[in-house]
Amino acid sequence: MGGARTALFNWLYARHFDGDFLLRIEDTDKVRSTDESTRAIFEGMEWLGLKWDETVIYQGANLERHQKDAYQMLESGAAYRCFCTPEELDERRKAAEARKEAFKYDRRCDRLTSDEIERRVASGEPFTVRFRIPEGTTEWIDLVHEKIAFPNKDLEDFVILRSNATPIYNLAVVSDDIAMGITIVMRGDDHISNTPKQILLYKALGAEIPVFAHLPMIHGMDGKKLSKRHGATAVGDYQHQGILADAMLNFLALLGWSPGGDREIMTKEEMVELFNPDGLQKKAAIFDPQKLEWMNGQHLSRKSADELGQIITNANPGLVLPGHVIDLLKIRARRIDDIVRQSGPYVSSDPIQYDAEAIGKNWSDKGKAREILASAAETLSTVSAGDWRAEHLEPALRKLAESLGVGAGKVFSPMRVALTGFSVSPGIFEILEAQGRDRALDHIRNALAWLGSNPG
């Protein structure tokens, strides 16, 4: 979710300012970066319609350049070899913690004589390459936070190349960003403390420093960082739950950005138009699925039947719903599958699966329900196929209610269950018209039969 929103803001920024949006897969951690996790990224991006410019870069393919950059810094003296083993480091770290002190690498390997270094390298002793933090202060103007400064004394000489000669994240990222000509780095603010290290790397490599923008995190309803226990946390989960990509995008955009004023529902194009880094929020946002759902309903209502039909068919291969049915159902729908789930009775005469709650609510008295449905069927059958329109059906049914001596609702409610299976639906005349004469009458006959075989 967080990654998707980061991608969205980068995309929005690039589109708005006419730049290029580049995608790089940071796969240097073999454990974390699986084929599946990479595929989820592509699928998510495709679903959301966030197209990137240029070809995808896989960080793992740039190993040689990463090494070259590390050795260049070793040459220039910006970095040095460290022979400390992970075990030693771990021990010292624990000891420091026991003394309630902050551990910071003591640079002991930076004090080795060149003879000593040569000897140990020659003897095949493994080493990492460590970056030497210079004196001073490292600061930058963040697009979100304005000025952020770190005194270099608080930074630790950090490893840039492991003993197996593979790069550490900070090096790989900077090396790639330079190679890709990245001018703005927009990412989660959990990277703020990496930034001074990276800036120092840019300087050591003699490269221009890009603009940084650190976006706030997304938290779950409990205020903690979004994780598996919060339920659906990947954009793909929402795709499968019938959320529209445009609603997802709109919702994500508003989680940490505002166009100003009261503007809320926006299409992708409108967001590109309105996007401005000034509207970026500094504070972490809490993910509220209820608002997402509401927003999805708003987008559902606004989309054309054609567009929705396309989306429905994509999600349910082989299912093609008529436009007028989609238009009728989309207004009340909150998820795509609400439309699909309710569409059956409009396209088929097959018996309907009646919702238990609807039965309890509107068919509690089975005998009465049969009586009403029977007379409704009788009345409706007098309306010809040519006259089968809401404007004709309404007076006929109202007259029926009157002659039965009951309120219109007493007639419509049982019919609603018979025609849709639910107690909530569009208006009864619209349903009748949308279903068509034959189908509607079939549904009522089926309901009569069901009531007959399920008495009491």
Next chain:
RNA sequence: GGCGCUAUCGUCUAGGGGACCAGGACGGGGCCCUCUCAAGGCCCAAACACGGGUUCGAAUCCCGUUAGCGCUACCA
């Protein structure tokens, strides 16, 4: 522990010194429309974390406190 970031209704936010006894939206409560509501309309409850400054005047600027979050690896 150290460093950093943040702080307006329960939630997303508007607000960038006087237009604010703080506006919109979700959610909650109520009413209306009405054949139902998960649609639409109207109304209500609900917030500037705290303490100091600066200023004629502060939600808005500064400093502290508190709280939350992040980072603190031969992870990314």
